[in-house]
Amino acid sequence: MNMPDLPFSARPSSATARAGDGYRLAADGLWHSFGDAGVLRDVSLSLAPGEILCLVGPSGCGKSTLLRLLAGLEQVQRGSIALDGEVIADARRHVLPEKRGVGMVFQDFALFPHLSLVDNVAFGLAGRPAAQRRARALEMLARVGLAERAQDAPHALSGGQQQRVALARALAPQPRLMLLDEPFSNLDVRLRHHLRAETRHLLKEGGVASVMVTHDPDEAMFMADRIALMRAGRILQAGSPAELYRQPATPFAAEFFGEVNRYRGSVRGGRVATPLGEIAAPGLAEGAPAEVLLRPEAIHPLAAGAPGGFVAEVVEAHMLGAYSQLTLALPDGRGGTVCWQAQMPSAACPAASGHLPVGLYPDGVFVFPPEAEA
Numbered sequence: 001m002n003m004p005d006l007p008f009s010a011r012p013s014s015a016t017a018r019a020g021d022g023y024r025l026a027a028d029g030l031w032h033s034f035g036d037a038g039v040l041r042d043v044s045l046s047l048a049p050g051e052i053l054c055l056v057g058p059s060g061c062g063k064s065t066l067l068r069l070l071a072g073l074e075q076v077q078r079g080s081i082a083l084d085g086e087v088i089a090d091a092r093r094h095v096l097p098e099k100r101g102v103g104m105v106f107q108d109f110a111l112f113p114h115l116s117l118v119d120n121v122a123f124g125l126a127g128r129p130a131a132q133r134r135a136r137a138l139e140m141l142a143r144v145g146l147a148e149r150a151q152d153a154p155h156a157l158s159g160g161q162q163q164r165v166a167l168a169r170a171l172a173p174q175p176r177l178m179l180l181d182e183p184f185s186n187l188d189v190r191l192r193h194h195l196r197a198e199t200r201h202l203l204k205e206g207g208v209a210s211v212m213v214t215h216d217p218d219e220a221m222f223m224a225d226r227i228a229l230m231r232a233g234r235i236l237q238a239g240s241p242a243e244l245y246r247q248p249a250t251p252f253a254a255e256f257f258g259e260v261n262r263y264r265g266s267v268r269g270g271r272v273a274t275p276l277g278e279i280a281a282p283g284l285a286e287g288a289p290a291e292v293l294l295r296p297e298a299i300h301p302l303a304a305g306a307p308g309g310f311v312a313e314v315v316e317a318h319m320l321g322a323y324s325q326l327t328l329a330l331p332d333g334r335g336g337t338v339c340w341q342a343q344m345p346s347a348a349c350p351a352a353s354g355h356l357p358v359g360l361y362p363d364g365v366f367v368f369p370p371e372a373e374a
């Protein structure tokens with residue numbers, strides 16, 4: 001399948017990032033293979049000091065491989081990686097992981113079982129006087145709320161607490177860059193939500209530039225200043241969480257970050273007729289087929305008799321707390337019916353049957369040529 005080579009914002013202009021670029025991290029033109037299998041294909045990314053970038057994408061798209069290259073756990077085959085303008089890895093150079101000033105947190109916590117928590121955190125501070133190491137380790141444990149447990153062994157802690165210690169250990173030497181690979185995926189949902197908020201706070205408080213891998217779009221939207229969406233070894237689109245959600249470059253990007261209803265039509269007079277009205281189709285040729293994607297929350301209730309509305313039949317309604325999930329049937333204008341998912345505030349939600357006048361918020365609707373399926 002051909003994939004568009006979309007530009008990645010803030011991409012360094014030269015193959016080797018220059019000292020004056022001001023990026024904390026600049027990776028340029030990375031390609032990587034395991035044997036014959038191409039895993040990364042021309043990946044470039046950059047990171048400003050203090051910025052949090054999340055790498056997301058389906059399983060096997062190359063997220064962890066990219067992170068391992070940045071960490072120095074894999075050798076660069078083609079392309080380069082620079083930290084603060086200094087190239088630390090390319091096809092000829094390989095600065096060792098421990099010399100990169102990079103902190104790492106993995107999903108399995110990776111604490112030393114035979115060391116106390118304070119010694120685990122102090123471990124990353126080798127080379128400093130013992131009293132200074134201990135004081136810094138205790139300070140970091142206090143930052144993650146575990147000062148009182150300093151002498152405990154890791155096995156006495158819950159998963160969430162162990163991950164806090166791993167975070168304290170990685171942050172203690174004040175790394176230039178933090179790399180986090182699915183750091184919350186071994187934790188239950190509530191703990192995950194709690195810890196991701198805490199982690200973001202800690203990273204932002206310390207102004208630590210970070211790259212985090214996650215397969216969870218919600219987690220990426222919560223944690224990231226910028227998200228890079230990967231597929232099959234490429235970055236397909238990068239931008240702020242709002243940009244990726246509101247201006248997806250492809251149907252794949254639209255669907256990755258939230259549910260969509262799909263509708264196929266064709267362009268007439270620059271617009272596509274749908275069961276909820278005409279949608280502008282800029283950039284598509286007259287008569288061309290078009291794929292329209294609509295977010296469930298773009299469908300909103302209207303007062304009975306309001307102008308410009310459409311009457312939907314409510315097939316199913318599920319109250320999910322603040323929001324309700326509806327299945328709506330709408331005439332498709334071709335003699336048939338479409339069933340679309342809608343999400344609206346429960347206060348505005350009707351009973352599980354009957355008719356509901358609805359309208360469409362245009363910012364939750366995207367039009368693509370059908371072949372844009374990257």
Ligand SMILES: Nc1ncnc2c1ncn2[C@@H]1O[C@H](COP(=O)(O)OP(=O)(O)OP(=O)(O)O)[C@@H](O)[C@H]1O
Nearest residue numbers: 034039057058059060061062063064065066213215
């Ligand atoms: N050491 C290795 N040797 C051979 N193949 C590998 C190696 N590491 C990764 N791969 C392959 O490279 C591809 C990308 O793997 P990678 O772990 O980077 O993907 P990912 O996006 O992080 O996936 P997941 O979300 O499932 O962790 C996969 O097909 C994987 O099987």
